Amino acid sequence: MKDSNILHEVEDTLLNNFKAGRRSYTIFQVGKATLLRVSDVLALRRTEIFNDDETVVKNAYIRDKKTGRPNILYLKPVKQDLLTYFQWLNQQNLHSDWLFPSIQHPNRHITEKQFYKIIAKTGDLLGIDYLSTHTMRKTGAYRVYTQNHYNIGLVMSLLKHSSESMTLKYLGLDQVSREQMLDEVKFD
Template sequence: MKKKRPAKPIKDKDIVLDIQDYLRYKNKRDYVLFVLGISTGYRAGDLVKLKVRDVKDALKEGYFIILEGKKVNTRNIRKENIKPREVPIVDKLRKILKEYIKDKKDWEYLFQSRKGNNSPIKVSRVSTVLNEAGKEFGLTNISAHSMRKTYAYKIYNESGHDIEAVREMLGQSSSKITCRYLGLDRELYDKYSNKLNDLIR
């Protein structure tokens, strides 16, 4: 069976902006979800659970506090590792969210499924939407998780490659995990492997 490749971050700022334009043109819900994902670094599974009242509270406070859940499989026992992570709402995101929730009811899911009945979009659908957007701009392995990875990669670059800052902002337990998460170990291996060309005539 073919191993599933991990989602990639979107490293090029121009492509991040192109994807926003593409999504805004196709579907406002998907555009807002993408912008929220890349500017908070929250997991897609946590974002799709948000209701309008959660956003109103966050706008009032100036930051989101989301109880992030990650399923951990320990000897076939599924546990949910839940911890709060606080993220400020940047100015441009504030404006987008205010506009987006203007005519929505407090109890509605922020990102509704097209099926109606006040049900949220599924993470698998988010992955499909972003994969299609990525393909439009020549990207591969883009999924719902690419939003969180794009956020992490941007922080990594803006902090002068401070992996500890990225680890803190993602709420991860070790810098090693963060390096793997960003694919930095893979980049390093590839870079050094390419040096082996020097050994070949």
């Protein structure tokens, strides 16, 4: 999602239009900040994210489901969101091994299908037809790319891609995007 105004509308809708809005919002924020696939975000365990004293770990060490490769998650960008979410979990009396438990079945995490329905409903409410569970990962990747001086190597590494061309395609850098970026370059 390249438009910041739309991004804020999505975040606001996730937070305020659902029974477990704080959970949906936090899933989206964690996905956006870590560039994880939704399956990996939903499978996070509380002990991977929080220390015993209920503070957020600096780095979480996980293994990507799709690739099987180890991944180190830097959590400082979502530290406050996670702390607020932890308070919400306690207020809801939701105690689970999972970071994002199901409300009905706290011994399981929310499913991809459940989160997909929340994202689809968010898109319906906002009249946006391109939202998906993948939006958070793509949005995070695009923002890292544009806010780090178009450092394709960094984005490629975070996404665990094996080629720059794959990452550029993933970022959706079409002709209009390339032209906008080139308009910012001072050639003189």
